[in-house]
Amino acid sequence: MANQRPLSGRPMSRSSLIPGTARPPTGIRPPQTAIRVGTGVVPSTGRPGTRAGPIATPGVLSAQIKVTDRPVTQQGLSGMKTGGKGPQRQILDKSYYLGLLRSKINELTTENSKLQKEIDIFNQENSVYLSYEKRAESLAGEIKDLQGHLADYNMLVDKLNTNTEMDEVMNEISMLKVQNDREAQSIDAIFTERREKEDLIHAIEEETEREKQAADDIVKKMPVEKQAKYAEMKAVNEELLQELAARQDELDTLMARKETLDAELEHSQVKQEAMVLYERLHELELRRDALQAEDKSKISPQEERECLLKQVKEDNQEIASMERQLTETREKISRLTEELRQLDKDMEDHQGERTQKYKELQKKEEEIDAYLETFDTNRAQEMEHIRETQASIVALLEQSSRMMNRMNQLSAISPHELKSMQEDLSFKETEMQKSQSTANGLSSECERLQQDLLNVERLEGKVQSEMNSLKEKILQMTEGLKTYRDLDALKASGEHKVKMLQEERVSLIERRDAFKKINHKMNKEYETVAAQLQENETHAQLTNLERKWQHLEQNNFVMKEFIASKSLESDYRPVKKNVIKQLSEYNKILMDALQGTKN
């Protein structure tokens, strides 16, 4: 921009080269500020100033310049807006910058006023805040009270929840009351004590006052010189006291400062180090000062040398005396140690023998004691042992005698043979057991196999029958195959059958319909005839009569039945028959008997 301006003086080339792209970046900026101003406090004053400048003069200028670029009509049509925007960037002369500055100034003033307002608001808020704080305090107090109440209530609820008995609560209350009373009493006591103390203080104060007065009196009674001197001293005293107070204050401040510094030091290592160094420096300075002082109070070297020599002599003497004393004491020590050794030897010689003997005797005594104590039990044990051994001996003897007898019996067989035989026997026994178990196993196996055999036989029968049936089936199937092989014939016959059946179906359906019709007709006929019959009076009469007759016949039948059953009950004929039969039999028997006696 700065380079372009001196060249052309106008952004002609720019606008002509890139009018579209050049416009937006600058074009956007002014409106932004304008909007900001608008939100400000004084928009009306800010805007016209900025606008009036550029619009009035450059409006004409732009028209002259833009003859090549744009038609005048276009600008004239778009009016103020385009006119205002265009020239603002186009002509950067004095008035333009003036306008710019003015606008900036305006902005600053508005900003200032805004800040002022904010400050006012802050102040107000601050005062409000103070009042709020006060209120908060009062409210906090209230809250505390209420919290106390709440605690009380909570306790009460607790009691209620834990089902505390009324008595307990009462007890507690009484206890608390007592405590309360006690504390009140103690407070009272403290209060009275305090009173006393105050009284005492008063008394002492009074006394001091009196003493002061007495002192004043004494001072007054003193002569004038002394009085003056006193006054002077008093003044000095007061001065010193003041100074003391001041120094004290200074000290306090210094101490405080030191503390803060220390605290600071603690936090930084470098400072600590510095302090250490400083301290060393301080030390060194002190030494330097001392050395300087020494240097200042220097004596001549001669004197000093003499002095030193003197001192050396003295020292040497002292050393010599010390050495002498040392040797003396060493000798003494060696002598005494010698003596001590000798004494020890003597002691050992005497005491060694005796103690050994004594110890031996003591041991013996212990042994004897132990023996005596265990003698009885030992004896009993031994006796027992002896008895056991005797018993075992007897038993062994018996066994041996028995064995001897047996040996006599078995004398024929040599022991060797016997042994071999015994081995044989045991071996054979185990063999036998094995064989028995195998025999058992075999018999069970045999049973199982026989069962299996039976099963197999049964199965064989089944299989045979099945086979027969299967053979029959095969025959049937082969026959079937023969017929089914000739598919065409089968098909033909099937089709033929289907055809026949369909024909039959048709004819049968027709016949069914015919039947239905005829049946229907006949039913109608029947119904008409039946109706006629029903209408016929004679028929009705006849049926009535018939019913009556039927009833009579029924009665008749019942009576007949009754008679028949009764007559059967009173039928004497079977009885008569029976009697006659029996009679004739009896006669026969009689006759036989008579003939028998005759013969």
Add this chain to the structure above:
Amino acid sequence: MLNTALNSFGAQVLFATSSDENYPPERMIDGNMETFWLSTGIFPQEFIIRFPDNMKISVISIHSFNIKRLRIEQSTNEEAEDFKVMAEKEFEQTEGSLQTNEISLDCSNATHLRFLILSGYDHFVSVHKVGIQA
């Protein structure tokens, strides 16, 4: 014409009072003497033959067995109704051969013919062939 099968020109047995599936009533009009319709008991027995057109009938021939009394009725209606008696005849009993009878009619028209077998010489009767002459 008497020997041709009735069913060859479209005649049908519309109705028959007996039906053994082995001896269906169609067997009466198939022109075959070996096949026959057999009644299954109780008299009267009855069958109706329908012709496709109104036929002029002069003679009816019947091959049968054990029929005693036969009545023939005719109808000229489309439906099988309004029958009028044409003839009634008692057949001779035969043994070892079929009854062959020809019934002459006075050239009356008919769409349906009803044959009523009123009684027989046995419980069961057979009809082997029915023929007509126009």
Add this chain to the structure above:
Amino acid sequence: MVKLRARCILVGDAAVGKSALSQMFCSDGSHFQKNYTMTAGVELLVKSMSIPETNDSVELYIFDTAGRETFAETCEKMWGQPSVVCVVFEISSLDSFNSCSRWLERVRAHCNGLQLPGVLVGNKSDLASRREVETAVAQEWAREQGLQYHETSAKEMENCDAPFLSLAQAFHAMYQDRRQIIQRLSWDPTDHQ
């Protein structure tokens, strides 16, 4: 499969139990009239019986005829041509048995010389204590007449189906017989030709 129809004439003296027997049979034992009801004229009952070991069946049209002489004439008019006959008497009444021959004659008179299968039924077998007709006697007479003999008790529902089954079987056998005859007959002409 064929359904035959047979006209079964049920005859016998009054109050021997014809109606009870037929009703018992037709209702499969669910219907027994305790009280006597005189039949005036003819009661027609229909019952189909399948013939064992065949697909065929016989429909029995039972003409339950009044036993009283007064109705005899009217009843006979209704019989038509009988297919089978069932003569009933009661075993506790010798008179009813003696009437049987008369009843049989009467039915046969309507047959025009046709073969007539029939059964003789001795009803009321529950009244054995009052028996007047011995089984052997009845059997003998039935044999003579070419009838099957059955003893039944409609009251006790005993054996009620038997007489009718034997009738149906006899009728069926007759049909088979006639069928074969006719079949043979119709084949003969072709043989001769």
